[in-house]
Amino acid sequence: MSVEELLKAHGRPSREVYFDNENSGYVPREVVEEMIPYFNSVGYGHPSITHRPGWEAYEVVYKTKEALAKVLNTGSVNEFSIVHSGTEANNLAVLGYALASRERKGKIVVSAIEHLSVIHPAEEAERLLGFKVVRVPVDSEGFVDPEVFKELIDRNTSLVSIQMVNHEIGTIQNIYELSKIAKEVNSEVVFHTDAADAFGKLAIDLKKLEHVDMVTLSSHKIHGPRGVGILFTREGVRLESILKGQLSSEKLWPGVENVPLIAGFRKAVELAFENFDSHVAKMSELRNLLIKGISDRVSDVLVNGPIDFSRRAPDNANLSFLYVEGEALTVELSINGVYVSSGSACSSRILEPSHVLLAIGRKHEEAHGSILFKTTRYHNREDIEYTLEVVPRAVSRLRSISAAKKT
Ligand SMILES: Cc1ncc(COP(=O)(O)O)c(C=O)c1O
Numbered sequence: 001m002s003v004e005e006l007l008k009a010h011g012r013p014s015r016e017v018y019f020d021n022e023n024s025g026y027v028p029r030e031v032v033e034e035m036i037p038y039f040n041s042v043g044y045g046h047p048s049i050t051h052r053p054g055w056e057a058y059e060v061v062y063k064t065k066e067a068l069a070k071v072l073n074t075g076s077v078n079e080f081s082i083v084h085s086g087t088e089a090n091n092l093a094v095l096g097y098a099l100a101s102r103e104r105k106g107k108i109v110v111s112a113i114e115h116l117s118v119i120h121p122a123e124e125a126e127r128l129l130g131f132k133v134v135r136v137p138v139d140s141e142g143f144v145d146p147e148v149f150k151e152l153i154d155r156n157t158s159l160v161s162i163q164m165v166n167h168e169i170g171t172i173q174n175i176y177e178l179s180k181i182a183k184e185v186n187s188e189v190v191f192h193t194d195a196a197d198a199f200g201k202l203a204i205d206l207k208k209l210e211h212v213d214m215v216t217l218s219s220h221k222i223h224g225p226r227g228v229g230i231l232f233t234r235e236g237v238r239l240e241s242i243l244k245g246q247l248s249s250e251k252l253w254p255g256v257e258n259v260p261l262i263a264g265f266r267k268a269v270e271l272a273f274e275n276f277d278s279h280v281a282k283m284s285e286l287r288n289l290l291i292k293g294i295s296d297r298v299s300d301v302l303v304n305g306p307i308d309f310s311r312r313a314p315d316n317a318n319l320s321f322l323y324v325e326g327e328a329l330t331v332e333l334s335i336n337g338v339y340v341s342s343g344s345a346c347s348s349r350i351l352e353p354s355h356v357l358l359a360i361g362r363k364h365e366e367a368h369g370s371i372l373f374k375t376t377r378y379h380n381r382e383d384i385e386y387t388l389e390v391v392p393r394a395v396s397r398l399r400s401i402s403a404a405k406k407t
Contacts (some may be wrong), residue, residue, distance in 0.1 A: 086218030169305030170316025
């Protein structure tokens with residue numbers, strides 16, 4: 001069935017609960033309103049050009065960096081590059097670093113559960129530039145063992161990239177400890193952390209994270225518009241732009257900045273951090289209700305990721321429903337207005353099992369039956385109660401017709 005036919009066949013459900021916030025999410029009205037004037041009233045010029053609409057545009061870029069410097073507790077706005085997605089920021093960190101240090105080469109150390117926008121550029125640096133990629137294994141909850149990590153770092157290591165929070169299973173890595181170990185073994189190592197899924201959910205203090213050199217953020221992970229990414233690069237770290245082109249106020253990213261979206265992102269940052277603790281408490285309370293409610297009502301469910309919730313991102317609920325095909329479950333839930341993703345959030349059209357779930361030791365069938373829910377400050381208890389009505393019904397219907405029934 002084509003997407004058009006699917007949409008026609010299933011009318012809009014009377015109640016909708018959107019949990020697919022890994023892939024993209026809800027943009028609140030305040031953020032949308034913030035963007036609109038920048039299309040045609042103010043700041044519609046090029047931020048590098050010296051006329052009023054250009055200055056207004058530049059002010060948006062600058063103020064966004066100031067807002068980031070404040071919430072991340074770091075001094076200099078010059079350390080932030082605005083790019084067009086988290087994917088681009090990760091590419092810039094890994095490939096941009098590899099290009100700038102191609103004479104030195106060496107090893108690029110990544111965890112086995114990094115986002116593919118880190119893993120693929122690392123593989124490209126190996127293929128095209130002669131670096132060697134080293135993958136750090138993780139345990140059954142996605143944690144990197146500091147001792148194992150230490151053994152993999154040596155004098156020949158150039159770059160390390162370990163994410164702060166895993167986007168699928170919510171594992172919170174101890175980035176302070178890992179970055180400290182890396183620098184103790186080799187002070188020349190550059191340490192990157194993909195914090196796209198940590199931003200807005202964990203407090204990130206870049207003064208305290210003194211051994212971290214580069215950090216990736218993504219706007220749409222905090223209810224900003226899609227299409228804005230950030231790479232923080234500590235002063236002194238040399239990168240080469242991976243795009244070649246013309247004029248920009250961004251040294252590492254040629255082309256005109258997407259000022260309306262950047263204005264929206266700045267607003268999203270303001271909203272996310274205004275009542276940060278209560279937002280996080282709400283996500284986590286609703287997530288806990290969801291996991292407990294489903295586990296109480298549905299048999300044969302595995303929780304993927306850390307069981308100790310203090311080491312798990314506050315919004316993350318990743319569950320494998322055995323004897324059910326995850327793709328079928330996403331459709332069944334969608335018909336009932338509950339929107340989730342399966343396997344790897346980012347690969348549901350590929351039907352490949354998630355590399356993250358396989359890396360923590362899940363079998364193929366367990367990975368295929370996985371469903372990712374992410375709670376937000378915009379959810380409420382009624383949303384969770386509705387989901388707890390819908391999920392058991394959907395699982396039970398699919399199990400009743402499934403070929404992979406429990407024997
Ligand atoms: C951990 C992580 N890194 C990078 C990205 C890519 O960000 P973007 O979607 O802005 O390209 C995502 C996106 O979901 C993510 O979760």
